[in-house]
Amino acid sequence: MKNTKQIFPLLGLSLALFACDAGDLTFDKLNFDNVTIKNCETIYYKMSKNELLLVNLNNGLGQIALDTLTPIGETRSIPVSNTNNIVYRTYSDNISDQVICNLIPPAQPVVISEYVSALGGKINYTPVVETGFVNNRATINYLFQVTFQNIMLTNGSNNIKYESYNFGTILYKSNALNFVFTQPVSYCDNEVRFLNNLSQASNGIVSNELIFKKSNILSETTQAGEKSFPLSNDNYLEYLLYNGNLTDQEPCEIKGNTVRELWKATEGSLIVTTVVSPINGAVQRTFTLKNVIFKKDNHQFFIENLDIKTE
Structure with a gap:
């Protein structure tokens, strides 16, 4: 099992600049549309060329912090913290899963910039159900719709602020009906x-x-x-x-x-x-x-x- 404690959560954004004021950057569009969310244990991430968007959803016991017993359609929140945090990184070249999931990441590419979430924002999640029927089998997928609310990412000098961002859906359970x-x-x-x-x-x-x-x-x-x-x-x-x-x-x-x-x-x-x-x-x-x-x-x-x- 990989040691996720040594993996930094990351927030990858290739962004359209909306405003810049006193060191705060506010963006109105992220370019991670249609990018699949992957995970290493409780670390969930998106990759786009040399950029990475990642959130750590660990409850402190090595399990996902999102409550799988939440009623379908009900929105709940967990606060952004030192454990459940978000990071934005850019790298010197295109990245692969090994950059995130390996205990010892490869020597290349290297990190060019990193913004880590400050305290105060929220990670909202809503359970949803998706169904389909193919090849004599119905598939029932249970997912979390995850959004970030009022997040601020900082590198110590500049801040990236985002009032609301749809991170995407995370599959937490799937049943097949034969x-x-x-x-x-x-x-x-x-x-x-x-x-x-x-x-x-x-x-x-x-x-x-x-x-x-x-x-x-x-x-x-x-x-x-x-x-x-x-x-x-x-x-x-x-x-x-x-x-x-x-x-x-x-x-x-x-x-x-x-x-x-x-x-x-x-x-x-x-x-x-x-x-x-x-x-x-x-x-x-x-x-x-x-x-x-x-x-x-x-x-x-x-x-x-x-x-x-x-x-």
Whole structure:
């Protein structure tokens, strides 16, 4: 693990000069738009050629100082301090991650100028959610929108002041919802359940389950053909992502695992396509999601057309 205590937080700005008065420089535009935030442990930074913008977000215990339990959409602040500080540096040449993340930085390039944050400003952060659906999987990203408020950076002679600056978004958690189900379909009382018993995620072992709240599915899909079941407030889909595995639990029982994600769909359709063997009368069913919108609070993702299971 790298020793972040020896890494200076930095604030890289290639700036449009707005005003200059008595040693104070005020800028109205930073040129770090569309630059991805990277991190070394609790140090988050942006690089642009020979410039660096960095903030240290350490709570003193080697963990991020931003509260991951903050409700989505609620803005909170931490004061700029000697621990949670911002620095602006320029270098003699273009820089790479090694300049920030290596315990012993490379000899070149060298620092040309450095401005360090003074006390008094704020680091504001707001949790937000971003969703997407690609390749049979929904991705739920949890991010902090980070802004600096009333910051002043100084090199001892001159000051750079900025009333408000949008630093960008920091990913702090991501969950993947897999919609390809490997276990046999379970026909329970008044519902149908689709299950993935165990999978390895980046943040631990998880299991996932899709529940369709509808009775009599079997009796309504015995004949060959396609049957559409419109979703509604009564006949809806629930997707649950659990911590751990479900191997010791019955398919139709309520699971005792901690729920990471719970999404609900009342719009769209579940389509069951039935094929009956002309030889022995065996029935095969394919389950398809059509124009389904899953929602959680004010967030949603859309599935246009997806086969989730053939039994």
